[in-house]
Amino acid sequence: MNRNEGPSRRDCLRWLGAAGLAAASGVSGVAYAASLEKIRERGTLTVAIYKDMPPFHVAGQGIDVQIAQALGQSLGVKGSLLPFNADENMNDDLRNMVWKGHYLGYGPADVLLHVPVDRPLIEATPQVSILAPYYRERIVLARRLDRLPRLDTLSALGDARVAVPGQSLAGWLMIGADNGAYRNQLDTQWKDGVEAATALQRGDFAAAAGMASEIESVLRGDARFAIGPIPVPRAPRDGWAVGLAVRKDATDLAQALQTAMNELGTSGQLRKMFEGANVAWQAA
Numbered sequence: 001m002n003r004n005e006g007p008s009r010r011d012c013l014r015w016l017g018a019a020g021l022a023a024a025s026g027v028s029g030v031a032y033a034a035s036l037e038k039i040r041e042r043g044t045l046t047v048a049i050y051k052d053m054p055p056f057h058v059a060g061q062g063i064d065v066q067i068a069q070a071l072g073q074s075l076g077v078k079g080s081l082l083p084f085n086a087d088e089n090m091n092d093d094l095r096n097m098v099w100k101g102h103y104l105g106y107g108p109a110d111v112l113l114h115v116p117v118d119r120p121l122i123e124a125t126p127q128v129s130i131l132a133p134y135y136r137e138r139i140v141l142a143r144r145l146d147r148l149p150r151l152d153t154l155s156a157l158g159d160a161r162v163a164v165p166g167q168s169l170a171g172w173l174m175i176g177a178d179n180g181a182y183r184n185q186l187d188t189q190w191k192d193g194v195e196a197a198t199a200l201q202r203g204d205f206a207a208a209a210g211m212a213s214e215i216e217s218v219l220r221g222d223a224r225f226a227i228g229p230i231p232v233p234r235a236p237r238d239g240w241a242v243g244l245a246v247r248k249d250a251t252d253l254a255q256a257l258q259t260a261m262n263e264l265g266t267s268g269q270l271r272k273m274f275e276g277a278n279v280a281w282q283a284a
Helices: 007-016 021-027 036-042 061-076 090-099 119-124 169-180 193-202 212-219 251-267 269-278
Strands: 042-048 077-086 113-118 129-135 140-145 207-211 227-229 241-245
Touching: 007 129, 007 212, 021 061, 021 212, 061 077, 061 113, 061 251, 061 269, 090 113, 090 119, 090 241, 113 129, 119 207, 119 269, 129 212, 140 169, 140 193, 140 212, 140 251, 169 207, 193 207, 207 212, 207 269, 251 269
Parallel strands: 042 077, 042 113
Antiparallel strands: 113 241, 129 241, 140 207, 140 227
């Protein structure tokens, strides 16, 4: 799914969201599939992660950063980060960061994190293998319990104001809900759900909508707020899984990464990473 088909780029990353980077990473733009043996010989696993995606990556910190490091350790090498800005659609990101490399000279990486494990995407990109789902993302709505004790339907909002990132799936769902009935009470200036949740926490709004990971990272555990599914019929009730992507011919690497991710899940390490960011881990 790409931006032109519906959700924003940030939500496409989680649902189905430079040249300096090349110099810093030392990764050439020549497409190749690094074998597990080659990765171990060079001593690094190059992991592409999205820039500015709280709570998964902000300024070198976040859940995906920890996952990248853990994957490297599982292979007996160092995890080397290749942060990059999302392109227009997921196909572009897979091309730039997995199977070809960016025209500005950076990439491809050995593996890309936070890729939607989505059958149409898998079928549309035969050059890559998408595997090892590690989290199930959802769209949620958080509310102040003293102002909105119940919210079975959006009509219960009354005239309450809601913070929501406008250029996001949550924003589009709220804007279009009930034929646009809530447009005038939405504040859509926020770049992501973290900002929207922070505004709610300050007391500026009665509710906030966004990605579960974003909203929870700010509000989870605060008894003043409730977080639940956004009550909109078009919202994906079961959410969507995100995982890893490698070049299709990197079969030994794919197998090793799948094993490593399985071990992170069964050992409880993956859950701890999410808990450390105040996010409830949802197994994919």
